[in-house]
Amino acid sequence: MRALYYVGPEQVEMREAEELPLAEGESRVRIQATGICGSDLHAFHGHDPRRKPPLILGHEAAGEVIEGPLLGKRVTMNPLIICGHCDYCMEGRQNLCANRTMIGMTRPGSFAETLTIPSHCLIELPDSLSAEAAALTEPAATALHGVNRLAACLPRPLSEGRVLVIGGGAIGLLTALILRHKGGRHLQVAETNLPRRNTAEKAGLTAFDPRSEAPEADAFDAVFDCVGSAPTRQMAVHCIRPGGAIMHLGLQDNEGSLDTRAITLKEVAFLGAYTYTSADLRATVDLLDSQALGELSWVEVRHLEDGDSAFADLVAGRTPAAKVILKPHG
Numbered sequence: 338m339r340a341l342y343y344v345g346p347e348q349v350e351m352r353e354a355e356e357l358p359l360a361e362g363e364s365r366v367r368i369q370a371t372g373i374c375g376s377d378l379h380a381f382h383g384h385d386p387r388r389k390p391p392l393i394l395g396h397e398a399a400g401e402v403i404e405g406p407l408l409g410k411r412v413t414m415n416p417l418i419i420c421g422h423c424d425y426c427m428e429g430r431q432n433l434c435a436n437r438t439m440i441g442m443t444r445p446g447s448f449a450e451t452l453t454i455p456s457h458c459l460i461e462l463p464d465s466l467s468a469e470a471a472a473l474t475e476p477a478a479t480a481l482h483g484v485n486r487l488a489a490c491l492p493r494p495l496s497e498g499r500v501l502v503i504g505g506g507a508i509g510l511l512t513a514l515i516l517r518h519k520g521g522r523h524l525q526v527a528e529t530n531l532p533r534r535n536t537a538e539k540a541g542l543t544a545f546d547p548r549s550e551a552p553e554a555d556a557f558d559a560v561f562d563c564v565g566s567a568p569t570r571q572m573a574v575h576c577i578r579p580g581g582a583i584m585h586l587g588l589q590d591n592e593g594s595l596d597t598r599a600i601t602l603k604e605v606a607f608l609g610a611y612t613y614t615s616a617d618l619r620a621t622v623d624l625l626d627s628q629a630l631g632e633l634s635w636v637e638v639r640h641l642e643d644g645d646s647a648f649a650d651l652v653a654g655r656t657p658a659a660k661v662i663l664k665p666h667g
Contacts, residue, residue, distance in 0.1 A: 364407060365405060371664075375587075380394060387442055392442075473633070478617040501552060504564040527544075558581045560573040579603040
């Protein structure tokens with residue numbers, strides 16, 4: 338089969354790859370659509386020691402089962418492979434499984450014509466949901482998990498407060514769209530990249546450049562940092578009002594210092610959220626199928642063979658798309 342390999346810092350290339358034999362309890366999925374995640378870009382830059390080249394990246398995927406119990410079914414998948422018996426798994430917090438592995442990290446990922454994955458990771462798709470939309474399940478579930486986690490920390494519903502989303506990439510845009518779906522009326526997106534601001538506005542959101550329009554201090558009840566850099570963390574603490582909550586979803590870097598004095602004096606809840614639970618993924622499939630997040634013109638579809646140029650365009654900021662989907666077939 339053909340697969341897009343990460344072969345070293347700033348290098349991906351198409352190669353022939355052997356299909357792995359199925360282990361007990363696994364299925365083989367023919368990939369129909371797979372998204373490029375920010376973590377794939379992080380690995381592409383050589384900044385993720387967990388992803389060692391040569392490696393087939395990719396973990397946001399939809400396809401058809403060609404071997405396994407769900408033979409012939411269209412599916413998306415939970416890329417986290419859990420043990421099912423640790424304390425976290427037993428508590429329903431499978432995303433924190435102490436023994437978890439992951440496709441596109443510890444085993445071959447979805448930037449390929451097929452992949453193997455434990456059958457329990459598969460989620461059936463309704464016929465009405467396209468493969469391209471279904472490939473958004475994983476990042477949208479990440480956003481949903483973060484929104485729900487933060488909402489539980491506020492004394493009033495998120496829909497009543499002023500909310501700032503920092504970052505207009507896939508996670509930021511999906512977070513904002515989920516917040517809008519949940520009734521958010523006072524919602525803004527901070528994004529420095531003009532094409533991405535335009536994309537957010539075309540999706541019906543209010544976007545601004547924080548470099549030229551500095552957000553007001555102590556003005557927001559909730560802030561979602563979907564970038565996760567030293568400047569965005571500083572912005573989040575500056576903007577959050579006393580008693581508010583910050584959700585840290587981005588993982589761009591671990592640099593700089595956090596103003597813990599301001600967090601303490603303003604009695605701010607500073608939260609992190611990692612991926613999603615199985616329930617989040619299934620709820621997200623329903624969201625996408627109902628078109629609750631609106632039309633998806635902000636998604637760009639390319640062929641897997643063009644993966645190297647897709648990575649280059651994303652790194653250079655040359656595409657307005659918040660998400661690039663790769664298709665191995667057709």
